[in-house]
Amino acid sequence: MKLTNLYIDGKWVESASRARFDVVNPSNERVIASVASADLSDADRALDAAERAMALWRSETPRYRSEVLRRAFNLMSERIEHFAHLISLENGKASADAVGEASYAAEFFRWFSEEAVRAEGTISHAPSSGARILVQQKPAGIGLLITPWNYPAAMGTRKIAPALAAGCAVIIKPAAETPLTMLALMPVLEEAGVPNGLVNVLPTTHPGALVDHIMDDPRIRVVSFTGSTSVGKELLRNAAGQVLKPAMELGGNAPLIVFEDADLDTAVEGAFQAKMRNLGEACTAANRIYLHENIAAEFISEFVARMSKLKLGDGTDQRSDVGPLVNEETRTKVARLVEDAVAKGAIVELGGYAPEGPGYFYTPTVLSNVPDDADCIHDEIFGPVAVIQSFTDQDQVICRANDTEYGLVAYVFSKNMKRALNVCEQLEFGMVGLNRGIVSDPAAPFGGVKQSGLGREGGKDGMLEFMETQYISAAW
Template identity: 60%
Template sequence: MASYDNLLADVPTDLWIGGQWRKASDNQRFDVIDPATERTVASVASATVDDAIAALDAAEAAFPAWAAKKPRERAEILRKAFELIMRDAERLAKLITVENGKALPDSRGEVAYAAEFFRWNAEEAVRNLGQMSVAPSSGARILVQHKPAGIAVLVTPWNFPAAMATRKIGPALAAGCPVVLKPASDTPLTMLALMPILEEAGVPAGVVNVIPSRSSGKVVGAMLHDPRVRVVSFTGSTEVGRVLLREAADNIVKPAMELGGNAPFLVFEDADIDAAIDGAMIAKMRNMGEACTAANRFYVHEKVHDVFAQKLTDKMNSLKIGNGLDDGVNLGPLVNKEGRDKVIELVEDAVSKGAKVLTGGKTPDGAGFFYPATVITNVPDNAKMLNEEIFGPVASIQTFKSEDEAIKRANDTEYGLVAYLYTKDIGRGMRVSEKLDFGMIGLNRGLVSDPAAPFGGMKQSGLGREGGHEGMMEFLETQYVSVSW
């Protein structure tokens, strides 16, 4: 317990505005809970609308100098931030586990992933390329350049408290934009702990501001109605995304939205089953299944269903559940009681409609928001878990007979974030990939997230892209100059 407390002793818990730690203007605070123990581990300042406006003031003051920096200067700061995060990787990983619940190996992976967004965008900062051409009819020169859009409001979720923020901060800073970040109330500590690291890396005061708040709607809404805000980048549920889009419409704030998912995982009869199982464990169990990219609906060809289901059950049974800080644990608790209760509801609904539980399905006794790794077969089409994000360690399996049937059922959702498929036939793999209405495809891979790739979805799963070159473009405005000489 001593190391646990020592870990938290140095974590800031106030608002980070203009390069300074501040109390909330009304002195209100809220508790952060360790989901493994249900213990209160910190009390964090809860920002008000006045605090949000103060953060915008700080960002506005910092914007001209930051935008005017040479791209290489911004790049070197981002590269330094990458190095410092990796230096402090173990401390940050343990902090993620304490406030989010995920097992320590998973948290270590997140820290490395989060840091990579600074390294990648350090390289992107110097590649804000324009173009020049001759207008065919007038002969005038067409000069195109990309300018920093302005202040960006970033709203991040609890499931990846480091990576979902750095995926936004990195490209924004590379583009020359200052940011105001509102982290999720369940997991604010990781981002607060990152601020001294960014300061050490050379990020000027006011360029990055962090304002945790229990009054999220009021605080974010006030910022979106401030004319100085030009970009809003949000990761979270489609329901909340729709609300923010309506708010952003009043001032025509540029939106970047990474929203919900309902990922299918297709296993064809010619698939390498062992490889598919390994991919399924990553696609389903990363962060206990609490990810928008998590495989939600497993469609397995009827010829290989039984062997796939048995091997997946064996793998799920091998997972050790417990406090993510303990050695050997690879399945921690869900983030809160509401999240666990939702998983319980979805499983009970499926079972009541005829689904069969191969393993798991029962909440363990004791403290903590734990739910076991669960495999369910014979899931009926009217089960709620086929149409809603499970956001937990539950794999629901159905069978299919033909390629066309698999494609049709995979596409039968309002979401379009990511899909996975396994087949040894690369022709089939590419053919099916092109017919799937999803922004990302994992072809014989259970992991698609990569800082160098454009992350994002179709349909109700969002607008815009994060990562790759496209990520920085979300924080830039295109300007065209017509000139003759």
């Protein structure tokens, strides 16, 4: 029962309103648990706790913070199977994907345990005045972390770890579809030595009112959000009221380009990973696959063969390769996008339907000959649907790839490194996968350009999102 309550000031508590909501297993549509739903007074309690805890935490040495985070990595790594099972239960993702996410999530604690001791500053001599310029990084303040349902563990640790490494306290609002994984992380942090009040978790069915209330509090200095661009824009407007530091990882519409000189086996496997990792429910998922016409037929044949081997089933069943989508709304959107593309001339090479029975399943689908006016070319699919078009001219395909308001990630496959790197530099995306279908790495700066977001998570940049630069002009 306690792991389904709110987590405030190191304690498991009911919400002030006593309200609760159900969490559903998308594989069978059954209720897994009833979770406490936070209200505004709960948010005030969390803010008070975070303020007290941060006053002490920021004064701890970087090495102390580092060792706490390293213990969190060790403890979470020992419980990967437990977290993977929870992820599969509430999110639906296949067991192998869930294990991958849990391991990836733990890695953020290890990476930022190492970065915690490297918040470096500078001392220089002002050329004109002769004063010394001292520059240092300081904790920015309490962070509000808003995480999505598609990666219920990793999107939380990717924000918690750098915040704690920087010396900040946090309040986390996990998605209502998947709160259990984040709540289950709290005993790990307690055992690792994270002080009471430093990390607070507030699931809720009223996210708009709760988030607005927290963001209006002057003690909040950072808002870190992963989710849709439309919600991100609202948060940015609200952040302006308190001039909060925003870190926004928003939507995507990733192109994947396969040139005629690509290694076909590498390209097929890379496209499979870029499309089907997390069932396509990822902002990094390949949304548009562009194949040079000289290799298009062979690629499609091999790609369809690869996709056709996937077995649908309950996410917790280790024999399943593909679990369900997270809810009925998501499956309905995927089905609509497929129907629209087919009505406009796309060819169904594989799949293209929702199987009967309980659970929000949709079959792995491959569409070729997709026209430019199909909605799936312009809208993020967020499902197991590979959308394929062909090209002949390099400059033309670069223009087509860039023809989107989003700029999170792109993928390029070619054995000609001169050509490949030239194409990468012309692509208007914050990240590019070159001859590989996975770009996410705790040691790399994850983030996009245009309407895909602001700031970076991971790498050396991740901790800076929770720090402010202070300059001291000194004479001696």
